[in-house]
Amino acid sequence: MQKKSKGIFSKIYIALCFAFFYLPIVVTIVFSFNSSKSLSNFTGFSLRWYASLLQNGEVVKAVYVSVTIAVLATIISTVLGTITAIGLSKTRKILRDAMLSLNDIPILNPDIVTAISLMLLFSSLGMEKGYMTMLLAHIGFCTPFVITSVYPKVRGLDPSLADAAMDLGATPFQALTKVILPILRPGIFAGILLSFTMSFDDFVISYFVSGNGVKNISIVVYNMTKRINSTINALSTLVILVIILVLVAFRILPRVHRKRHPEEAGKDKSRKNRNLGIGMAALAGLLVLGTWAAVHTSGASRELRVYNAGEYMDLDLLKEFEQKYNCTVIYETFESNETMYTKLLAGDQYDILVPSDYMIERLIKEDYLQPLDWDLISNKDAINPDVLGKDYDPDNTYSVPYFWGNVGILYDKRVVSQEDAAQGWDLLMNPKYAGRLYMYDSERDSMMVALKALGYSMNTSDPQQLQEAYDWLIKQRDTMKPIYAGDDVIDNMISGNKAIAVVYSGDATYIMSENPNLGYIMPDQGTNLWYDAMVMTKSCRNTELAEEFMDFFLEKDNALRNTQFVGYSSPVESVYEQMQNEDYEGISAYVPRVGYEKDEIFHYQDAETKKLFAQLWTKVKAQ
Amino acid sequence: MKEYRKLSIPYLVWTVIFIVIPLILIVLYAFTVGGNPVRTLNFTLSNFAKVNEPTYIRVFIKSLELGVLTTAICLFAGYPLAYIISRFPDEQQDILILVVTIPTWINMLLRTYAWMNLLSDNGIINGLLAKLGLGSLHMMYTDFAVIIGMVCNFMPFMIIPIHTSLQKMDPSLIEAAMDLGASPLQTFRKIILRLSMPGVINGIVMVFLMGISSFVIPKLLGGGQYVLIGNLIESQFITVGDWNFGSAISTILAVIILIAMRLMKKMDLKEADGE
Numbered sequence: 001m002q003k004k005s006k007g008i009f010s011k012i013y014i015a016l017c018f019a020f021f022y023l024p025i026v027v028t029i030v031f032s033f034n035s036s037k038s039l040s041n042f043t044g045f046s047l048r049w050y051a052s053l054l055q056n057g058e059v060v061k062a063v064y065v066s067v068t069i070a071v072l073a074t075i076i077s078t079v080l081g082t083i084t085a086i087g088l089s090k091t092r093k094i095l096r097d098a099m100l101s102l103n104d105i106p107i108l109n110p111d112i113v114t115a116i117s118l119m120l121l122f123s124s125l126g127m128e129k130g131y132m133t134m135l136l137a138h139i140g141f142c143t144p145f146v147i148t149s150v151y152p153k154v155r156g157l158d159p160s161l162a163d164a165a166m167d168l169g170a171t172p173f174q175a176l177t178k179v180i181l182p183i184l185r186p187g188i189f190a191g192i193l194l195s196f197t198m199s200f201d202d203f204v205i206s207y208f209v210s211g212n213g214v215k216n217i218s219i220v221v222y223n224m225t226k227r228i229n230s231t232i233n234a235l236s237t238l239v240i241l242v243i244i245l246v247l248v249a250f251r252i253l254p255r256v257h258r259k260r261h262p263e264e265a266g267k268d269k270s271r272k273n274r275n276l277g278i279g280m281a282a283l284a285g286l287l288v289l290g291t292w293a294a295v296h297t298s299g300a301s302r303e304l305r306v307y308n309a310g311e312y313m314d315l316d317l318l319k320e321f322e323q324k325y326n327c328t329v330i331y332e333t334f335e336s337n338e339t340m341y342t343k344l345l346a347g348d349q350y351d352i353l354v355p356s357d358y359m360i361e362r363l364i365k366e367d368y369l370q371p372l373d374w375d376l377i378s379n380k381d382a383i384n385p386d387v388l389g390k391d392y393d394p395d396n397t398y399s400v401p402y403f404w405g406n407v408g409i410l411y412d413k414r415v416v417s418q419e420d421a422a423q424g425w426d427l428l429m430n431p432k433y434a435g436r437l438y439m440y441d442s443e444r445d446s447m448m449v450a451l452k453a454l455g456y457s458m459n460t461s462d463p464q465q466l467q468e469a470y471d472w473l474i475k476q477r478d479t480m481k482p483i484y485a486g487d488d489v490i491d492n493m494i495s496g497n498k499a500i501a502v503v504y505s506g507d508a509t510y511i512m513s514e515n516p517n518l519g520y521i522m523p524d525q526g527t528n529l530w531y532d533a534m535v536m537t538k539s540c541r542n543t544e545l546a547e548e549f550m551d552f553f554l555e556k557d558n559a560l561r562n563t564q565f566v567g568y569s570s571p572v573e574s575v576y577e578q579m580q581n582e583d584y585e586g587i588s589a590y591v592p593r594v595g596y597e598k599d600e601i602f603h604y605q606d607a608e609t610k611k612l613f614a615q616l617w618t619k620v621k622a623q
Numbered sequence: 624m625k626e627y628r629k630l631s632i633p634y635l636v637w638t639v640i641f642i643v644i645p646l647i648l649i650v651l652y653a654f655t656v657g658g659n660p661v662r663t664l665n666f667t668l669s670n671f672a673k674v675n676e677p678t679y680i681r682v683f684i685k686s687l688e689l690g691v692l693t694t695a696i697c698l699f700a701g702y703p704l705a706y707i708i709s710r711f712p713d714e715q716q717d718i719l720i721l722v723v724t725i726p727t728w729i730n731m732l733l734r735t736y737a738w739m740n741l742l743s744d745n746g747i748i749n750g751l752l753a754k755l756g757l758g759s760l761h762m763m764y765t766d767f768a769v770i771i772g773m774v775c776n777f778m779p780f781m782i783i784p785i786h787t788s789l790q791k792m793d794p795s796l797i798e799a800a801m802d803l804g805a806s807p808l809q810t811f812r813k814i815i816l817r818l819s820m821p822g823v824i825n826g827i828v829m830v831f832l833m834g835i836s837s838f839v840i841p842k843l844l845g846g847g848q849y850v851l852i853g854n855l856i857e858s859q860f861i862t863v864g865d866w867n868f869g870s871a872i873s874t875i876l877a878v879i880i881l882i883a884m885r886l887m888k889k890m891d892l893k894e895a896d897g898e
Contacts, residue, residue, distance in 0.1 A: 010707045014719075017704050020775060021726045024737035027747065028729060031740075039740050080634055087631030099635065101881065102642050107829065108880045109649075110836035112857045113873045116866070117645030140641045143634065148829070149784060152821035162627075172627070190787040193720070194780070194829075197727045221730050236729045243725055247718070338861045441847035443862070483764050484847025488739065497744045497763070607864070614863040619678045622685075622850040 025240065032233035037514065039230070039491055049234040058315065058331075059220055059235060065131070066216040069206075070199040073138035077195050080139070081146025082188055086180065088147075089154045100151070103144045111204035114141060116342075119208040123347045129211030137209040138199045145198060146191035153187035207339075211348050212305070213330035223310025223333040302327035304545050307343075307350040309334060309532070312403075314565035321552050327545060344368060344537075351540035352549060354402050357392040357531045358602040365604065369398045369535050376547040379554035384573040386594045390531055391601055399533035400550040401571035403563075405505035406592040406599065407445060407528045410512070413519045415499040424523030425453035427500065434480045437500035438492065441484040443617035444602065445528070446473060449502060452525045452598075459603045466612065473620045484621055493518065504530075506568030508589035513567070520589040526598025532568075652870035670871035679855070679872075686852040687879075690835035693773045694781075697830045698823070700774070701781035705822075706815070708782075709789035720786055723779050731776060735843050738772050739763065742844070768844040776840060777833055781826035788822030789815070824887055832880065852876055 031039055035046035053059055088096050106114055118140070122133050157180065165175035181188070203218035210219070221232050302325070306318075310333040318329050332350075334340040337359040344350075344363075355363065363369050374380055377400065387401045409428070411421050415436070420427055428437060428449065439446055448458040450469035460466065476482065485492065489501050494514045503511070508520045534553070536546045552558055554572055563570035563579055569590055570576045584590040593599060605613070655665050674680075708719045726734070741747045742762040749759040762768050792815070800810040816823075838853030852872065859869030 010710075013703060014707055017700070017778075018722065021723065021778070023741065024734040024775065025726050025729055027737040027740060028733055031737075039736060080637070083627075083630040084634035086627050087629065087634075090628040091631060099631065099638065102638050102646075104828075104881070104884060105642050105646055105877070108832045108836075108877055108884075110853050110856050110873060110876070112853075112860050113649060113870070114645070116860055117648055118641070120648060121641070121645050136641070140637075143637070145829075147634075148825055149787060152788065152825065155821075176627070186787045186790045189717070189720075190783045193724050193783055197724060197779070200728050201731050203732075218730055218732070221732050232730065232733055236733055239728065240725065243728065247721065336861070338864065341864070342861055439847075441842075486842065486847070488736075488843055491736070491739075492743065495740075495743065495745050497746075610863055611865055611868075614858060614865075615678075618682070618850055618855065618858075621848050622678050622682050 025236075028233050029237045029240070032230050032237045034230055037229050038494065039233075041495065049230040050238075053231050053234045053238075056231060056315075058215070059217075059231065062215050062217045062220045063235065063239075065134075065214060066200060066218070069131075069135055069138055069216060070196050072135055073142050073199045074192055074196045077139045077142035077146050078188060078192050081143045081191055081195075082150050082181075082184065084143075085147050085150040085154045085187075086176070086184075088151065089157070100147075103147050106141045106144050107148070111202070115205040115208040118205065119343075119346045122209060129209060129348060130214045131210075134206055134210040134214060134216070137205050138202065141202070141205060142195035142199055145194040146188075149191040149194060150184055150187040153184045157183060208343070208346075211332070211343075213332055215332070223335060302542060302545060303330060304328070304352065304542065304549060305330045305332070305350045306352045306354075306549070307332050307334060307340060308354040309336075312354065312532075312566055312568075314562050317553070317558050317562060320558075321549060324552075325545065325548055329549075349539050350537055351542070351546050353535050353537060354532055355535065356602075357390065357533075358604045360399055360533060360535055361392040362604040363535065364393065364398055368537055370538050370540065370543070371397045372400065372536060372550070373543070373547060376544065377551045377554065379551055379556075379572075382554055382556065382559075382572045382574065384571055384576055387531060387571045391603070392531070393533070399535045400554070402532045402534050402553065403506060403566065403568035404529075404531045404571060404592065405569050405589075406522060406530065407440075407448070407502065407504055408508060408520050408522045408589065410493055410501045410503050410508050410518050410520050410589075412496065412499040412517055414517055416519075421519065421521050422524075424521065424525050425449055426525075428453070428482070428502070429476055429480065431479060433500055436498050437480060437482045438485045438489045438498055438502065439476075439482040440489070440502045441486050441621075443613040444605075445502065446484075446617060446620070447613055448528050448602075450476075452523065452527060455525065458528060458600050461605075461609045466616070470616045470620065473616075474623075477620055505589045505592050506566065509569075509584055509587055510567035512587045512589060513584065520587075522588075522593045522596075524598075526596065526600065527593075529592065529594075529599045529601050531601070649870045650874060652866050653874040654871075656867050670867050671875070673868060674872060674875060682850050682852060682855055683875075685850075686835050689769070689773070689841070689851065690831050693770065693777060693834040694827055694831045696770065696774050697778045697781040698827060701778050701826065702785055702823070705782045705785035705789055708786055709792070716786070716790065720783060723782050727776070727779050732839065734776065735772055735840050738768070738775070739843060742768050742771070763844070764846040766845070769841050769849060772840040772844045773834055773837065776837075777830045780829045780833065784825035784829070785819055785822040788819040788825075792818050824890075828884060828887065831883075835880070836876070 030042065032049055033045050033047070034042050035044035035048065084099075088099055091099075118137050119129075122129060127133055161179055161183070162172075162175045165179045166172065170178065201218060202216075203222050206216050207219050207222070210216075217232075217235070224232065304327060306329055308331070312333070313331075315331070318331055321327075322329055334343070337355050340353065340355060341359065341362075344353075353363070360369075374396075383401060387404050388396055393399045409421070409424075411427070416427070416433065420430055420432070423430060427433070428439070439449070447466070447469050450472040451458045451460060451465065454465070454468055454472060456462075456465045456469070483498070485501075489503060490507055490511055492498065493501050493503070493511045496515060496517065505520070508518075512518050512520060534550045536543060540546050553562060556572060556574060559570050559572040559575045560578065563575060564583060567590075569592055570579065580591055653670055654667065655663065656667050656669060657663060657665055704723075708716055708723075711719060739746070743749075744759065744761065744763060746763070748762070752759055796814055796818070797810055800814050801807075805813065835851075836853045836856075838849075838851050838857060841849035841851055842854060856869050856872050856876075859865050859872065863869075
């Protein structure tokens with residue numbers, strides 16, 4: 001083969017490209033050794049994230065799920081895709097074209113569409129969501145990539161080759177494995193790489209088709225975005241290390257061996273066969289382990305399925321609860337109330353949910369919840385009366401408060417003067433700070449800001465008032481050029497990238513404890529007061545255990561550790577007071593304003609209003 | 624080779640269950656309103672009518688632009704790399720392609736956070752610039768940041784298929800062309816590019832599809848004002864809970880893409896059969 005054109009320019013070009021690909025990876029690796037939580041400011045070398053990684057059972061399990069699913073899905077879809085590609089080249093044109101077009105559908109559909117449709121499919125087939133459904137879904141979206149990679153190679157294949165082999169006495173199977181497959185090798189290799197990559201990095205589809213506590217790395221990472229920390233960087237560094245080791249072992253060692261013992265070169269074939277055998281054995285092993293994991297997660301006698309927001313609980317408490325009450329907690333997390341609702345809608349079963357006020361109101365209305373037996377909740381008197389008896393559940397028939405807070409403005413004290421900060425929501429319109437603020441990228445919260453700034457109720461559905469709020473947001477967009485951010489605002493404000501941000505009080509508490517230059521105000525025009533609470537679903541059978549769980553989180557020590565971990569305001573009065581004087585002394589965001597008449601709680605919106613809000617917000621952002 | 628015809632039957636069955644049925648479900652949602660579409664069957668075109676609104680059309684156009692731009696950059700930067708790699712000895716090629724792929728095994732969100740830390744106003748690059756006594760650059764929340772993030776993420780999906788089609792190309796073809804007096808440019812256009820066309824088309828299709836429906840990267844690096852089809856659909860399905868409208872948007876998206884791919888494949892066939 002001609003091997004020229006490997007001149008200096010080629011080498012420089014390769015180096016540049018690789019530098020570009022590996023730049024973010026290098027950053028990831030470097031910050032896995034950071035001594036602080038920051039992802040942009042290196043404060044010193046430490047191995048603490050590796051230690052916390054090893055202690056984090058959730059992450060270890062997720063690695064296992066990700067790797068086995070990726071390997072199994074890759075093997076199965078490569079075999080399936082390759083034989084299909086070969087078969088297709090021999091089928092009638094009409095069928096072939098139809099299949100090839102259909103094959104593109106999973107690739108071209110946005111992930112969320114595939115995810116929802118598969119979720120509906122599994123639900124309507126009555127399949128329990130977990131490891132198996134995730135694997136099936138992954139095979140589903142990987143196989144098209146294999147077919148796409150292999151098919152062009154099959155098309156370029158000379159059909160007489162196989163015929164010749166068979167004329168010479170080969171069976172069709174022999175002709176396939178000895179003649180055809182070797183020619184298709186580059187295509188198959190590409191297919192393997194693509195499927196492994198797609199499977200390993202998938203979040204959306206995995207999230208919606210899995211359940212029963214089965215999580216892959218992506219699911220863990222995506223639900224960590226609120227408190228992104230270097231544990232995952234440490235994990236990625238280990239993944240890279242393992243990949244490199246495996247590559248060295250498989251690629252380079254045999255070559256060294258061959259160089260030293262050239263006489264063995266002829267035995268390459270037997271080695272290949274042996275490798276194949278090892279591969280098959282590994283596959284069988286994985287399958288066994290996989291099914292074991294699937295069975296193991298749903299085997300315990302007493303179990304409790306808890307569905308909470310991501311990074312919203314000190315997981316050590318879960319372990320202690322399991323020990324104390326001799327049960328298994330299957331813990332899953334969601335990114336938003338709406339995501340949780342979507343999964344409930346598809347028939348996913350949980351015992352305890354931790355939604356927000358307006359969602360609890362909706363769940364009560366739609367008959368998803370069952371009343372609690374407050375007699376079993378021995379710590380009920382410890383609850384701060386300020387957080388009980390709110391509109392969403394006036395007698396707390398269904399809900400036990402979990403955390404609470406409000407929404408306010410976080411500002412850099414070095415940039416924003418006290419007077420300006422006192423303007424409340426109008427600060428967000430102050431041209432002095434144009435281009436230096438974050439708004440929260442959520443239709444409900446942004447409309448709340450505008451409506452409150454204008455002096456209206458945030459629960460209004462009056463078209464005139466909504467129009468005015470919309471105009472306010474448009475004007476703000478044009479004059480202030482804000483960035484509409486999600487949870488990434490947390491890391492950005494800690495790094496001090498902008499001067500002003502609209503945030504939830506609990507996040508503000510955490511940000512302020514990491515960046516002392518910030519202040520928090522609760523606007524005089526009124527704001528959103530919110531409550532997250534534990535509720536028990538209709539499908540919960542072991543209600544006593546569920547109530548013990550709620551009680552456990554109201555116990556003083558546990559509540560203290562939970563609020564220390566999460567940073568949100570505790571509903572347990574004594575803990576709440578203790579934190580104000582200790583950990584969060586001087587951090588105003590930990591102490592939400594109560595009894596202020598202009599503050600409101602969100603109510604559940606009907607479908608039409610919700611659609612209108614979403615439409616207005618898209619217009620604000622996209623124009 | 625007729626013996627192998629039956630090999631595609633298992634996947635045919637699979638396709639029906641995992642692709643056709645869900646597809647029918649989505650189309651059904653797109654053409655109905657209210658509740659469970661299978662039970663109520665309230666047919667309507669109103670979901671499609673709703674898309675005909677300047678904001679949404681702008682969202683479509685912006686997504687298409689971003690998809691095309693990302694694909695173009697990946698193609699023009701990725702082709703040379705795939706070509707250079709294909710000139711290496713066989714064993715090294717596999718390793719180089721793996722080296723291209725490995726970064727994509729690190730969680731995408733994490734890589735995007737890494738880019739945020741590199742590009743932000745107080746980020747790593749600006750920190751280095753400040754140490755060198757240079758002024759700071761504003762890179763975050765710009766088209767530049769979004770394109771960087773997308774290209775970094777999707778380029779391997781361009782390189783792999785192009786490399787696959789270049790890999791087993793017979794080098795004697797190139798020699799023959801050169802011997803017959805073709806200039807390097809002619810050789811490239813008439814031989815190399817022609818023969819690698821299936822890979823190029825595969826790469827374009829994959830990167831374009833991922834680019835047009837991506838939303839996490841644009842949202843984090845470009846800010847929430849980067850409303851693309853991907854997040855429009857996501858918010859309809861999750862936040863708003865309007866699966867009908869969400870399905871209608873994705874149906875339109877699917878139709879646009881299918882037409883585009885038909886055209887691409889026609890080109891491919893012409894290339895393969897022509898002249």
